[in-house]
Amino acid sequence: MVFKYSSLLKTSSAIVLLSGGGWTCYQIYQMKYAITHILKTEVLEVEKKRAEYIYINDPTFKEEIDLFKDEKTDIFKRLSVFQWWVSWKNSLAWRLLHMAQTGDQRDRLEAVRSLVDIKDLKDSDYRQLAQACDARTAVGLARTRGVDLRFFLNPPYFHEKVTKIEILDRLRLLLQDLIREKPHPCIQYFLSKAFPEFQHRYKILDHDITSIDSPESTIPNEELLPLTLRNLLHHSAVGDNAKDIAQKGGLALMTTIYKFCEDNVGISILLASLLANISIHKDLLEDIFRSGWIGILAKWSQNQNIRLSAPATKALANLDSDDVRTALYPRRVYLLHPTWRRSPRPKMDVVFVHGLLGGVFVTWRMRDQDPWSTPPETGEQYYSEDSSRSISDEKTKEYLAGWEEEWKQLGLDYEFVMDDAPEDCNKQATGPFCVSSHDSYCVHGSSLSVLETTQCWPKDWLAKDCPYLRIIGVNYDTSLSMWGPMCPEDKSRGTLVERSEALRLKLLEAGVGQRPVVWVTHSMGGILVKNMLVKAWESSDPVQRQLTVNSKAVVFYSVPHKGSPLAAMAPTAKFFLWPTIEVQELQENSPALLDLHKRFLQMLKEIPMDIISFAETKPTAVRPLHMEVFLVPPKSADPGVGEYFQIPQDHICICKPASRRSFLYQKLLHVVSKLSESS
Incomplete structure (x- = not known):
């Protein structure tokens, strides 16, 4: 009997279990639904609701919208290409700088040349490259035509402000320190005239005079700074005094003077001549570089005033150890050409030697024109195609065109005697x-x-x-x-x-x-x-x-x-x-x-x-x-x-x-x- 209804019991149990499980799941679902619907979701969806647009069924507007989408796509494409190009140039500049610093001589020359050819870098890129640049590479950049001056950092402490009195006092102390070790009669005489009050103090201490009145300088105040610099330049032309000037802090003092008198061409010429004398000592390259002078020399070498550009060019040539064509140009010898690295290799030297009371920048200049003489020909045309456009008559235009061609032919077979013809x-x-x-x-x-x-x-x-x-x-x-x-x-x-x-x-x-x-x-x-x-x-x-x-x-x-x-x-x-x-x-x-x-x-x-x-x-x-x-x-x-x-x-x-x-x-x-x- 038991075995007879066993299958029925199993079936009933399964039905009861399934029904109970289904009812339980239904209750859970109902409870979840009730909880989630306590607050209306429309309130939360207000911010997410899309704006309703009015669509205009006009093919003209559709074409303009499609054109805008195409232009927008092209702009993004060009922008991505431009960003890639800028990033690639920046990466290339860093690789070239690394090659210029670590490669052999030939690689360094090519790397510097290629680095200058890279244009339109950002200011931040130039500053970062300048901070990573070494002295040898900086000189190479300065001697390459077309270099961007942003490759060079300003001198340290360039932002500090000084007065003329402070500059003169530091110059006086420098000169006194220099002649203390190497006496120079000219400098001693100048100091006694320019700064007599300090010389007077020393005499009082030495009991050389009995008067205690402090004398005044016999040199006008506006001439004191250039005269002091001129005497420092004169002292640098004797022996190894130029090296002593650099070793006693003269380079930093010179940058201070440059900042104070940046627009004074006369002062700049004196400073450039001083640097030309100092550049003879190649072992001072690091000192010159750390003082910020390489960038200033690069700027001066591009100046139109030859009195300023010539000593600056000479100083850079003396400091350039990578260019095998350069030589050491001592005092009073100036390199007039070539002034850049990327110049044709010279086949011959031409040396100019002036005469009595002359000079490189005096003797070999162009002769002054006589204001009462006839101005020289400039090749200026009195008739051109532009002037013929204002003529409406075709026959007149044709006649003028033929006349112009005949005039050109007349000027092809003549010679004229040179100016300054010999007697x-x-x-x-x-x-x-x-x-x-x-x-x-x-x-x-x-x-x-x-x-x-x-x-x-x-x-x-x-x-x-x-x-x-x-x-x-x-x-x-x-x-x-x-x-x-x-x-x-x-x-x-x-x-x-x-x-x-x-x-x-x-x-x-x-x-x-x-x-x-x-x-x-x-x-x-x-x-x-x-x-x-x-x-x-x-x-x-x-x-x-x-x-x-x-x-x-x-x-x-x-x-x-x-x-x-x-x-x-x-x-x-x-x-x-x-x-x-x-x-x-x-x-x-x-x-x-x-x-x-x-x-x-x-x-x-x-x-x-x-x-x-x-x-x-x-x-x-x-x-x-x-x-x-x-x-x-x-x-x-x-x-x-x-x-x-x-x-x-x-x-x-x-x-x-x-x-x-x-x-x-x-x-x-x-x-x-x-x-x-x-x-």
């Missing part, structure tokens, strides 16, 4: 004396107007016409009278032989003689070069002789081979003038000059050179003597060898061309171009 010449003279119309640089746009002048024609003209040159300018101090102040520490003054020897050593240090050389001289500079070449030729040292062997031409602008009548003045004039040693040695028919010229001619027989001589045919006004004299008569300017030309100019203007089509310049250009092509 006379010898049989060896070959010219050229005319300029062809095909030489467009000599006809259109090259003749500068009265307002357009060049401060240094070797740098601005010769470097463009013959880019494969290294152009060097030499400076040295000269004077007519012994009445002027002379420093007992200045070893550069002396006889012509001593001066030429000092010049020879400086030029050898700059690498002159390692490639073909052309010498361009004016007045006494020609005597110095002749003596230097003869001494090198007579030397048994092969390095010394190389200077003469590699000399290919000498250009003499009014050089007194046989002396000058200025040195043979009347005894009364000599008493008042008291001529210097160099003036006395230039006496007319001086045995020393005649002997030097004889040896020079003998040297030319063994080592032939192109000799070009220009003689003055106008007297020069000597203002101190209130008279006009031939400083170098044509007979004295004729060396008796090579090409000889008499030019209608005086002694001062004989080396200053009026324009690029001047014979004084074109003849030199012809010689240099010929020798450069054969090198």
Whole structure:
């Protein structure tokens, strides 16, 4: 019986369990529903409710909406590409900077060049790169054309404000500290005149005077700062004093002066010259870099004023250890071209040596235009296509077009005589004396107007016409009278032989003689070069002789081979003038000059050179003597060898061309171009 209803019991139990489970689940669901619906959800959905739009069924609006969507997509695409490009440039700049700091010499040069070519980085990127840059790379950047000045940091503590009194006091302390170890009579004398109150205190302590009145400075207040800097520059030109200035905190003081007088070009020139003297000591590169001077030198090297850009360029060239083409340019030797790293490799050196009372930035400038003379041609057209557009008549337009074509043809087969054409010449003279119309640089746009002048024609003209040159300018101090102040520490003054020897050593240090050389001289500079070449030729040292062997031409602008009548003045004039040693040695028919010229001619027989001589045919006004004299008569300017030309100019203007089509310049250009092509 039990077994008979067992299956029924199992079935009933299963039904009861399922029913109970279903009822339980239903109750749970009902309870959850009741709890969740206590608060109406419409209240919570108010903020999430979408705005209701009115859709306009107009195909015009649909096209504009689709166009907007396409433009929006393109903008996002371009934005993403631009962001990728900026990020890639930034990453590339960092990789190039790393290569410039860790690669070999060739890689460093290429990395710096490529780093400068990257443009339009953000200011923050430039600042970060500048902070990570080392001294060697900074110099390379500064010597690369087109560098962004944001690659360089400002000097430390550049934000601090100082007064002029504080600057002068620090300069005085620096000068006193310098002469305490290395006495310098000039500086001691200047300090006694500029800061007598401090000198007075020392005398009181030493019981050297009995008066207690404090004297006042005899120098005007506005001239005190430039005069103090000029004396510091003078002190730096003696021995290793420039290194002492840097080691005694002079670099930081100079940055303070630069900030205080940033817009004063005269002060900037003095600071740049000081840095040029300090740059001779390459071991001071880190000190110069940490002082923030590399960026300032880079800025100055791009300045239009050659008196500022030349010493800045020289300082950077001296500090550049990666460029194998650079040399060490000592004091008074200036690199005029090339001024950048990425310049053509020089085939030849052209060295300019000025004469008495001259200088690199004085002798070799363009001649001042006569305001009463006819302005030079500028190639300006009086008729152009723009003016013909205002003409409505077609026949008139056709006639003018034909007339213009005929006018152009007329101007293709003419020549004109150069400016400063010679009045006379010898049989060896070959010219050229005319300029062809095909030489467009000599006809259109090259003749500068009265307002357009060049401060240094070797740098601005010769470097463009013959880019494969290294152009060097030499400076040295000269004077007519012994009445002027002379420093007992200045070893550069002396006889012509001593001066030429000092010049020879400086030029050898700059690498002159390692490639073909052309010498361009004016007045006494020609005597110095002749003596230097003869001494090198007579030397048994092969390095010394190389200077003469590699000399290919000498250009003499009014050089007194046989002396000058200025040195043979009347005894009364000599008493008042008291001529210097160099003036006395230039006496007319001086045995020393005649002997030097004889040896020079003998040297030319063994080592032939192109000799070009220009003689003055106008007297020069000597203002101190209130008279006009031939400083170098044509007979004295004729060396008796090579090409000889008499030019209608005086002694001062004989080396200053009026324009690029001047014979004084074109003849030199012809010689240099010929020798450069054969090198």
